[in-house]
Amino acid sequence: MENFNNYLSQLIEYRRDFHRHPEPGWCEYRTTYMIYKKLKELGYNLKYGKSITEEKSRFGVPDSKTLEYFEKLALESGIDKEFLEEIRGGYTGVIAELELGEGATVAFRFDIDCVPVQETSCTEHLPYTLGFSSTNDGYAHSCGHDGHMSIGLVFAEIIARNKEIFKGKIILIFQPAEEGVRGAKAIIDKGILPKIDYIFGGHLALSLEEKSSFSAGSTGFLASRKFDVILKGKASHAANSPENGINALLAATGIINGFNNIPRHSQGSTMVNVGVLKAGSSRNVIPENAEMQVEVRGENNELCNYMFEEAANIVENISKAYKCQYKILEVGSSLSENCSSELVDKVYDIVERSKIYNNIHKAKEIKGSEDYTYFMKHIKENGGQATYMLWGADIKDSFHGSGFDFSEESMINAVKSLYEITKNIL
Numbered sequence: 319m320e321n322f323n324n325y326l327s328q329l330i331e332y333r334r335d336f337h338r339h340p341e342p343g344w345c346e347y348r349t350t351y352m353i354y355k356k357l358k359e360l361g362y363n364l365k366y367g368k369s370i371t372e373e374k375s376r377f378g379v380p381d382s383k384t385l386e387y388f389e390k391l392a393l394e395s396g397i398d399k400e401f402l403e404e405i406r407g408g409y410t411g412v413i414a415e416l417e418l419g420e421g422a423t424v425a426f427r428f429d430i431d432c433v434p435v436q437e438t439s440c441t442e443h444l445p446y447t448l449g450f451s452s453t454n455d456g457y458a459h460s461c462g463h464d465g466h467m468s469i470g471l472v473f474a475e476i477i478a479r480n481k482e483i484f485k486g487k488i489i490l491i492f493q494p495a496e497e498g499v500r501g502a503k504a505i506i507d508k509g510i511l512p513k514i515d516y517i518f519g520g521h522l523a524l525s526l527e528e529k530s531s532f533s534a535g536s537t538g539f540l541a542s543r544k545f546d547v548i549l550k551g552k553a554s555h556a557a558n559s560p561e562n563g564i565n566a567l568l569a570a571t572g573i574i575n576g577f578n579n580i581p582r583h584s585q586g587s588t589m590v591n592v593g594v595l596k597a598g599s600s601r602n603v604i605p606e607n608a609e610m611q612v613e614v615r616g617e618n619n620e621l622c623n624y625m626f627e628e629a630a631n632i633v634e635n636i637s638k639a640y641k642c643q644y645k646i647l648e649v650g651s652s653l654s655e656n657c658s659s660e661l662v663d664k665v666y667d668i669v670e671r672s673k674i675y676n677n678i679h680k681a682k683e684i685k686g687s688e689d690y691t692y693f694m695k696h697i698k699e700n701g702g703q704a705t706y707m708l709w710g711a712d713i714k715d716s717f718h719g720s721g722f723d724f725s726e727e728s729m730i731n732a733v734k735s736l737y738e739i740t741k742n743i744l
């Protein structure tokens with residue numbers, strides 16, 4: 319077996335390249351091309367484009383202007399024109415397979431999108447001082463998915479180079495649009511995944527902000543539903559004929575107050591947040607339009623649905639009271655799901671034996687949402703097992719913060735853990 323540490327410079331090279339070119343969910347054109355090119359070179363069978371995501375489940379695809387903007391950017395960065403044609407319109411992501419004879423089928427999922435946040439140009443921010451900051455204004459890899467993809471690509475290379483020692487089938491899912499929890503369900507609903515015995519997902523750090531730590535599983539996945547509320551009223555002169563108008567902005571504020579007055583639930587924690595409200599056109603016009611971006615979460619799926627139904631009821635009735643027309647557009651969702659305890663135990667033992675990390679946990683709480691939960695549910699329902707690991711990393715700033723950064727050397731331990739797990743199972 320080759321020395322893993324030789325791969326660190328490769329990991330850093332990938333990571334900095336992805337970091338320089340962040341692309342948001344369903345717009346990961348250049349990212350998809352870079353992954354495709356590398357995996358093809360390594361001899362993987364590849365699926366991509368319209369064949370990997372179900373049309374009616376592709377929630378929250380950006381408007382055509384945004385898609386075209388990132389398509390143009392990807393072309394300018396030198397991606398193959400014919401390849402772009404195949405993924406144009408937001409058909410991003412790659413699924414790679416490697417058949418290595420009789421044995422179990424093992425899948426690994428890596429998320430590939432960035433966050434709509436402006437990266438800092440503070441001199442303490444390493445990506446800035448070393449010159450690999452985001453070149454896309456308003457977008458940055460501030461959740462570490464640049465690291466996840468790099469881990470995935472180097473892992474893919476190590477598997478391909480050592481394939482004679484494995485028996486079974488390897489599936490690598492480079493999933494688009496994790497932010498806003500949109501991509502996973504679209505892949506599951508497409509029905510192209512074979513029966514999978516084991517699936518592994520993971521994240522750098524999250525609740526393990528310390529690079530010598532590892533968690534074999536995770537708990538506390540919050541179920542979430544993301545939706546937009548679109549209100550249509552009627553414009554009118556604010557002084558001359560306000561009684562002829564229908565004020566969509568006021569309806570929106572009524573709805574927002576209503577959301578925050580939904581009773582808490584005795585069965586567990588629930589959350590609601592309106593993160594964006596856009597309304598009105600001018601100082602002297604009764605606002606005709608209002609749009610808001612909302613999310614509700616719950617400790618389990620029932621609590622999340624309770625929040626969604628209460629919120630939908632408020633939208634309907636407040637809109638009626640203000641005589642507004644309304645629409646609720648669902649744009650993403652994730653589940654509350656548990657890792658398979660048998661697989662968590664197995665991973666714990668493997669990683670402990672391999673002495674990669676000093677502090678190993680069975681399961682850490684993440685207190686967030688992940689659409690990987692759709693993979694977990696699907697694979698478990700079909701008789702397989704699933705876990706979501708945390709690869710410890712030192713973190714700068716906070717997740718989704720403008721100065722987010724992670725210790726790059728942490729990627730090598732993540733690759734080692736994946737390799738040890740694969741060696742053990744296949």
Ligand SMILES: [Zn+2]
Pocket residue numbers: 461462463521
């Ligand atoms: Zn993330």
